[in-house]
Every structure is written in C-alpha cells, then in structure tokens.
Amino acid sequence: MHGNSAAMRTDSAQLEIFVQRFRSITEEMGFAVQRTGHTAFVNETADLGVALVTPEGEIFGYPQSIGITMFANLNFASILSEFDAFEPGDIVVCNDPYSSGGLSSHLPDVSVLAPIFSGERLVCFAYSYVHSTDIGGRVAGSLSPSSYEIYQEGIRIPPTRLYKAGELNADVLKLILCNCRVPDDNWGDVKAMITALRVAERRIGESVDKYGVDTFVDAMNDVLNYSELRARSVIETIPDGVYRFSDYLDDDVVSDIPVKFCVALTVAGDAITVDFTGTDSQLRSAFNIYSEGKPHPWLIYKIMFVLLTMDQGIPVNAGLLRPVSVVAPRGSLVNCEPPAAVGLRTTTGVRIQDAICGALAQAVPNVIPAAGAGYIAPIVFAEPNLERGGLKVNVLEPMVGGTGGHEGGDGLNARDVVDIANLRNSPVEVVENVSGVRILNYSLRQDSGGAGKFRGGLGLVFEFEVLEHNCLVTARGQERHRFRPWGLNGGFCGEKAAVFIKRAGDDRFNPIPKIDSLEVDAGDVVRILTPGGGGFGSPLDRDPQSVLRDVRNDMISIEAARNCYGVLIGSETVDVEATADLRARMKSDALHEAFSFGPERQTYDAVWTDDAWLRLMSHVQAVPVALRSSLRGRVWRAAQRLHEAEKKPLSALDIDACWAKITGKSISMKVETVLRRDVDETSCA
Numbered sequence: 062m063h064g065n066s067a068a069m070r071t072d073s074a075q076l077e078i079f080v081q082r083f084r085s086i087t088e089e090m091g092f093a094v095q096r097t098g099h100t101a102f103v104n105e106t107a108d109l110g111v112a113l114v115t116p117e118g119e120i121f122g123y124p125q126s127i128g129i130t131m132f133a134n135l136n137f138a139s140i141l142s143e144f145d146a147f148e149p150g151d152i153v154v155c156n157d158p159y160s161s162g163g164l165s166s167h168l169p170d171v172s173v174l175a176p177i178f179s180g181e182r183l184v185c186f187a188y189s190y191v192h193s194t195d196i197g198g199r200v201a202g203s204l205s206p207s208s209y210e211i212y213q214e215g216i217r218i219p220p221t222r223l224y225k226a227g228e229l230n231a232d233v234l235k236l237i238l239c240n241c242r243v244p245d246d247n248w249g250d251v252k253a254m255i256t257a258l259r260v261a262e263r264r265i266g267e268s269v270d271k272y273g274v275d276t277f278v279d280a281m282n283d284v285l286n287y288s289e290l291r292a293r294s295v296i297e298t299i300p301d302g303v304y305r306f307s308d309y310l311d312d313d314v315v316s317d318i319p320v321k322f323c324v325a326l327t328v329a330g331d332a333i334t335v336d337f338t339g340t341d342s343q344l345r346s347a348f349n350i351y352s353e354g355k356p357h358p359w360l361i362y363k364i365m366f367v368l369l370t371m372d373q374g375i376p377v378n379a380g381l382l383r384p385v386s387v388v389a390p391r392g393s394l395v396n397c398e399p400p401a402a403v404g405l406r407t408t409t410g411v412r413i414q415d416a417i418c419g420a421l422a423q424a425v426p427n428v429i430p431a432a433g434a435g436y437i438a439p440i441v442f443a444e445p446n447l448e449r450g451g452l453k454v455n456v457l458e459p460m461v462g463g464t465g466g467h468e469g470g471d472g473l474n475a476r477d478v479v480d481i482a483n484l485r486n487s488p489v490e491v492v493e494n495v496s497g498v499r500i501l502n503y504s505l506r507q508d509s510g511g512a513g514k515f516r517g518g519l520g521l522v523f524e525f526e527v528l529e530h531n532c533l534v535t536a537r538g539q540e541r542h543r544f545r546p547w548g549l550n551g552g553f554c555g556e557k558a559a560v561f562i563k564r565a566g567d568d569r570f571n572p573i574p575k576i577d578s579l580e581v582d583a584g585d586v587v588r589i590l591t592p593g594g595g596g597f598g599s600p601l602d603r604d605p606q607s608v609l610r611d612v613r614n615d616m617i618s619i620e621a622a623r624n625c626y627g628v629l630i631g632s633e634t635v636d637v638e639a640t641a642d643l644r645a646r647m648k649s650d651a652l653h654e655a656f657s658f659g660p661e662r663q664t665y666d667a668v669w670t671d672d673a674w675l676r677l678m679s680h681v682q683a684v685p686v687a688l689r690s691s692l693r694g695r696v697w698r699a700a701q702r703l704h705e706a707e708k709k710p711l712s713a714l715d716i717d718a719c720w721a722k723i724t725g726k727s728i729s730m731k732v733e734t735v736l737r738r739d740v741d742e743t744s745c746a
Contacts (some may be wrong), residue, residue: 069286070279076287078281080376083122084231086264087111090189090257091127097256099249101196101495102439102456105487108192111257113265116141116183119379121281131362134382136355137186140164143220147176150227152255153220154237156196157350159211159399160219166350166359167403168187169193169203171251173223175258177265179274185281187261189254193247196456197240199576201443204404204537206314207577209345214404217241223251242443242452269338279629285355286340288380293331295371296384299424302325306419307339307671308432309662310412311543313346314577318697319543319665320394321349321674322413326420327680335361335417336388337395339674342681342724345690347404347537349397356387359410363417370428387514391688402696408538409476411435413730415547419656422549427468431511431549431595433477434462434520438538440589441708444497444529455496458487458503462541463510463518466552466597472518474505474616478593506556506590508618511545511657512625513552513596514603519616520556520591527585534587536560536576541592544665548657552596561588599653600626601644605635668704668711676713680720697725 071079090111098104110129111302113122124130139162140155153174156165167171172190176183196203196215203215221233238244258529269277303325310320323339337360343349343612350359351573364385366376375381389396415432440457447707464472489500502524510517545554561570565584573579581587608628622628627644629636658666677700681693699719700711 069283071276071283076280076283080284080287082268083113083281083284084124084377086261087113087122088127088185088711089125089264090260091124092189093257093260094189094253095127097253098191099253100246100455101487101491102194103191103250103253105491106456106459106485108459110188110190111261112188113261114186114188115281115285116185119285120188121185121285121378121425123377125377131365132358133365133377134356134358134361134379134575135164136162136357136379137164137174137188138162140220149176149178150224151176151222152224152258154223154233154251155218156215157219158403160217162353163351163355163357165190165418166357166406167204168198168211168217169196169404171196171247171254173216173251173254173258175262177262179269182274183704184265184269184274184278187258187265189257191250191254193241193250194456195242196247197242199336200442200535201242201452201533202535204245204347205535205577206347206405206537206575208347208402208404209315210400211402212400214347214402230251284376285378285380285383288376288378289383291372291375292368292381293384295368295375296328296333297331298371299328300557301328301330302424304420304423306416306423308409308412308416308419308547309544309665310348311540311575313344313348314575315346316694318694320344322394322416323675324413324420325417326417326424328424332384332385332386333364335364337393338388338390339678341394342689342693343392343394343397343401343686347402348394348406348409349401349403350387350395350409351399351401351403352387352396352405354387354389354391354396356382356385357511359406360387360413361385361417362410363414364421367421367425367428371425390682392682392689393413398686406535407437408540411437412540419547422655426550429465429549430472431465431513431517431552431597432546432555432556433464433472433518433594434541434546434558434592435477436460436462436520436538436540436591437478438536438540438589438591439522441535441537442496442498443533443535445531453496455492456487457492457496457498458521458523460482460521460536460591462520462546462558462591463555463594465546465549465555465594466511466513466515466517468515468597468701471516472510472594474510474519475521475591476518493612497527498525499528499534500525501586501604502588505616506593507615508621509556509590509593510616511548511553511555511593511596511598512603512621513548514598514600515552515596516603516611516617517548517552517555517594517596520558520593522588522590524586524588527581527583527587530583534576534579534581536579536589539575542575544662545659546592546595547659547662549597549650550655551599551653552657553600554657554659555593557594558592559590561590562586563588563653595657599651601648601651603628605637605640609633668701670710670712672713672717673700673711676716677720692723694721699723
C-alpha cells in the first residue's frame with residue numbers, strides 16, 4: 062500500500078457493504094436537505110453538499126446522485142483544529158474560507174458539522190452545506206466579480222458552535238441573520254442542513270449497533286485506503302511524463318487583461334503532481350481561490366473524474382485523490398492570501414480544470430473530451446419586497462453551456478460543469494412565481510456547439526422580461542466571451558457567449574459587457590447566450606445523416622452543415638454526390654491540429670509568448686502581494702504599447718525593460734543593455 066494506506070482489516074465482501082452503506086447514508090442526507098430546504102436554489106436547483114468525515118478530517122462517505130459531486134477531498138483538519146473537544150449535540154457553523162482552511166470556499170457556502178458518538182467515543186462527523194442566496198455584502202446575492210476584498214462579499218463566520226450540547230446559541234444566530242438580506246430563507250436552509258445531520262446520526266448509530274464500533278471504524282479507514290489503492294493503479298496506466306497546457310479567463314472584470322493559468326502535470330508511477338507555476342498572481346477582483354497550497358478540490362477535481370472514467374468502480378471519497386499533490390505559489394490566483402475576494406472561485410476553478418484536461422489530453426487522448434463551455438453563471442434577480450420591505454432575492458437559473466465532444470460521442474447540450482454538481486434548472490413556472498420576471502425564451506442555442514466528428518454540446522438562450530421597478534441582476538461567472546472553448550483532434554471551437562439588453566420602449570437589442578451589477582426596470586428584456594462545447598475530430602468525418610438530424614432538430618443551420626461539415630442538404634435529404642465532392646475539396650485545404658483555439662487566442666498568444674508571460678509572473682511574484690495587481694497591470698499595458706510600436710511578439714527582455722522603467726529598478730546587466738535601446742517613455746511607462 063502507499064501513502065496513508067495500511068493493511069486492510071475489513072474483508073472484501075464486507076468492505077463493499079460498507080462502501081454502499083456510507084454512500085446511501087450521505088444520499089439520504091442530501092435528499093433530506095433538498096426536501097426540507099427553504100429556497101428554490103436548494104429544493105429545486107440542489108446546490109448543496111453532504112458528507113461523512115473521519116475524526117482526522119477526511120471524507121469517507123460521499124453521495125453520487127444528489128448535490129455537488131466534486132468536493133470529495135475537502136479537508137476538515139483546519140476546522141477541527143479550532144476546537145479542543147466536542148460533545149454530543151454540538152453543531153459547528155462556518156462560511157469563512159480563511160479560517161476554515163478553504164472548507165467553505167466562498168462566503169455563501171454555509172457549512173455545518175456535527176460530531177457523532179458511540180457512548181463516549183467520537184466515531185465520525187456529519188457535514189452539510191448549502192449555497193445561500195444572500196449572505197450580505199455589497200450587492201444582493203453577495204457575489205460580484207468586481208469585489209476585491211472578502212469583507213465586501215458578506216458576513217464572515219469563523220468555525221463557531223451554533224449549538225453546544227444541543228442548546229442553540231441564539232446570539233450567534235441573531236448576529237448571522239442580522240447581516241443578510243433574506244434571513245428567513247437562510248435560517249430555513251440551515252434547519253434543512255441540521256435535518257441532514259440528524260439523519261446521519263441516526264443511520265450511523267444503526268450501523269454501529271449492527272456491526273460494532275470497532276468494525277465500523279476499521280471499515281471507515283479501509284474504504285479510504287481501498288480508494289487510494291485503486292486510484293494509484295489507474296494512474297500507473299497513464300504514461301509517465303510532464304504534460305503542459307495553459308488556458309485563460311477573458312479578463313479580471315476590472316481590466317481587459319486576460320487571466321492565464323499554467324499547468325505542468327507530472328505523472329510519475331502511481332502519483333500525479335500539478336504545478337501551477339506561471340499562473341497569474343492573485344487579482345484585485347473576486348476570482349481568487351484560497352487553497353492553503355494544498356490539493357483543494359477547485360484545483361484538481363477533474364483528475365478525480367478522469368480516474369473514475371478509467372475505473373468506474375472506485376469508491377468516491379478522499380482516498381481517491383491522496384495520490385495527487387500540487388505546487389501552488391503563495392499569492393497566486395490558485396493560493397491567494399487574505400483579504401482577497403474569493404466569490405468567483407467557481408469561474409476560476411472551472412478554467413483550471415480546462416487547463417488540466419488540456420494537459421491530460423496529451424497523455425490519454427482517447428479519454429479526454431474537448432473543452433466544455435467553461436461557464437456557470439447563476440442569474441440572481443433582486444427586487445423590492447413590497448409586502449414586507451427590503452428585497453426579494455432569487456436565482457432565476459444556474460446558466461451553463463454545452464460539454465465538449467469526445468471519442469465516444471457528442472457533447473451534452475446545456476450541461477457543462479455537470480461534473481461539479483447535480484445542479485438542475487429551475488422550472489420556469491417556479492421562477493415566474495417567486496420572481497418579478499416573465500421568461501420569454503429558454504432554449505438551446507443553434508450553431509453554438511463546436512463542429513466535429515463528434516459535435517460539442519449546445520449552449521443556451523435565456524431571455525426574460527422584467528415586470529417590476531428598481532430591480533438588479535447579477536450574473537457572476539459569465540465567461541468565454543473573448544476566448545472560445547477549444548476543440549480537440551481537429552474539432553472546431555465552441556461559440557462564444559454574449560449578453561444583450563432591450564430597454565423598455567426600444568425596438569432592438571443592444572450588446573452589453575458581461576454582467577456585474579445590471580440595473581433593470583419594468584419592461585426591460587435581457588437576453589443571455591451561453592457558449593457551446595468544443596468539437597472532437599474533424600467535422601468532415603461526421604456521418605452526414607447525423608448532420609441532417611441536427612439540422613432537422615434545429616441544432617445546426619443548413620449554412621453550418623455546408624460550411625463546417627461539408628454536407629449539402631436539399632428537400633430535407635442529403636445530396637450524397639455533392640456532399641462527397643464538397644468534402645473532398647474541403648479536406649484538401651483542412652489543417653488537422655491537436656487543439657483548435659480560435660483566432661482570438663491565436664492572436665493573443667502570438668503577442669504574449671510563453672517566455673514573456675513567465676518573465677512577467679516571475680517579476681510580479683517577487684514583490685509583496687499588495688503591489689502585485691497594480692504592477693501586473695501597468696507592466697502588461699506597457700508591454701502592449703511596446704508591441705503596438707514595434708509590431709513583433711514580446712520577449713522576456715521586453716518585459717524586463719518595461720518592468721525596469723516602471724519600477725525604476727534594473728533587473729540585470731542584460732537589462733541595462735536593453736534599456737540603452739530606444740525604448741521611449743510612451744512605449745514603456
């Protein structure tokens with residue numbers, strides 16, 4: 062055995078019984094939260110999570126059919142270390158990433174944790190969390206991309222006993238509810254989580270009574286070791302090597318500078334290391350992740366799903382990811398320092414996984430799909446509560462796009478980021494009942510999936526009319542407005558995202574930037590288009606009948622069938638001879654590339670070479686965190702001006718020159734030579 066593994070004390074038959082038992086307990090917990098949750102985002106969308114946790118802080122029981130699916134290796138060691146001891150009836154509440162070790166990765170994720178005893182012996186913990194619609198902060202819904210300090214994102218709850226020995230701490234509850242816009246909703250969802258903890262306590266008690274506490278504890282540890290062993294066996298089948306890839310967020314919202322993620326994924330025997338050196342520094346906006354430099358789920362969760370794809374029988378628990386380690390530089394986007402805002406960590410985490418998949422596609426090309434939309438943007442709608450005062454805050458829909466095509470088939474329509482969560486769309490009737498909007502269009506977006514032998518999944522069109530006055534829309538996480546989801550093995554990119562608004566009285570829609578906080582009024586109509594997934598394989602190899610079927614189902618247009626797939630359709634049938642001739646001509650001109658990034662990224666990468674970017678990051682990472690964002694922006698803009706003046710790709714020496722001009726410090730003797738060149742103040746200032 063490896064790492065934390067030890068000799069199994071549980072025989073194989075009984076081990077499987079416990080694996081399924083732990084899973085069934087957590088799934089009952091999850092459905093209990095959903096059924097008793099107070100808000101639509103819990104009882105309809107199911108943005109929630111549950112788990113069973115060892116006394117040392119590892120998840121040993123995790124659901125697969127309810128709630129968030131990617132948090133199986135959350136580490137509870139930091140939160141447990143905050144308490145000297147627990148007693149029956151205690152319930153801890155927290156939401157603060159910085160004091161919980163990233164357990165709650167942003168403030169709306171309110172977590173509760175309860176110890177479970179057998180007599181006086183602490184057996185394990187039960188855990189639950191929900192995404193709260195509002196937890197205070199500068200905007201309704203709490204999360205805004207432009208927030209730059211965690212203090213702007215809501216009330217911070219460090220690990221605190223909400224219940225002590227079964228007694229509610231009313232003062233703590235009052236303090237929490239006084240600092241959010243929808244206190245009744247929040248308390249209702251907290252009570253739903255407490256219901257789940259009670260379910261766990263009852264079911265664990267039954268299992269201990271049936272099998273004995275020692276047998277239960279042995280099985281708890283053995284399922285972790287078993288998952289680790291199987292995960293390592295899968296990793297050993299992946300060719301050893303270092304696989305590199307990079308990807309981008311469009312920008313950091315407060316500037317037009319793309320945000321870059323660099324991944325060097327090393328496979329060595331039965332272990333994987335993900336090195337994020339070169340990834341952007343922490344930002345003065347809400348895209349940061351607090352990871353403590355550890356393999357937090359937001360940094361590696363896609364690896365878990367790849368391992369489960371390659372061996373679907375691995376029990377889902379923290380043992381599965383024991384073989385994975387990370388290098389996450391302090392003060393970087395993937396390991397920020399307080400008080401950086403972290404509200405948009407989902408957006409960042411999703412793009413990190415795209416970069417990891419790009420690296421893994423080089424190692425196991427038949428396993429990895431093309432990029433999905435990389436877009437998850439809950440549309441939050443706030444309106445005056447005319448009956449009770451204050452605001453009503455609801456999530457209209459958790460908007461997503463299409464998944465990437467893969468060797469086995471087309472991508473899924475409007476289900477990207479499905480591996481993060483079993484999130485469901487909210488029924489239109491429910492949305493219109495609880496919010497002052499009318500849904501005009503909620504449909505698949507034609508031609509948005511990247512063309513390929515296996516087409517990318519389609520994105521969405523979501524259009525709604527505002528029915529009330531003085532309302533606000535926020536939509537954290539809108540992405541791929543600039544850089545397209547990449548295609549794989551000759552597949553085309555997915556279509557980019559877009560947002561439009563038609564103000565009351567206007568007769569046409571106008572494009573607007575990604576939504577941060579959008580003020581709307583009665584009669585305004587908002588239209589949101591989400592991206593499609595990338596295509597896999599050459600579209601000229603797609604079965605013409607599949608193309609015809611897509612045209613009949615309005616998934617692709619006749620024009621796309623001809624221009625992208627080389628399929629000519631007339632009278633709702635394929636013209637076989639004309640299609641063969643057209644495809645022959647198109648194949649002679651086609652370029653087959655492993656990755657298709659689209660013209661926007663190709664243009665940017667041609668200017669910002671890897672050498673230039675890595676040199677910028679090396680300079681930025683060398684200064685105090687408080688100075689990094691400002692210097693990053695100034696030097697980037699100076700380098701852009703230099704490129705525009707000299708019309709050539711940027712080099713590491715160019716970055717050195719710009720850095721020296723701005724900071725007033727020479728970097729090296731080589732830089733002194735560079736500075737003697739005619740680099741004037743307008744180019745590098």
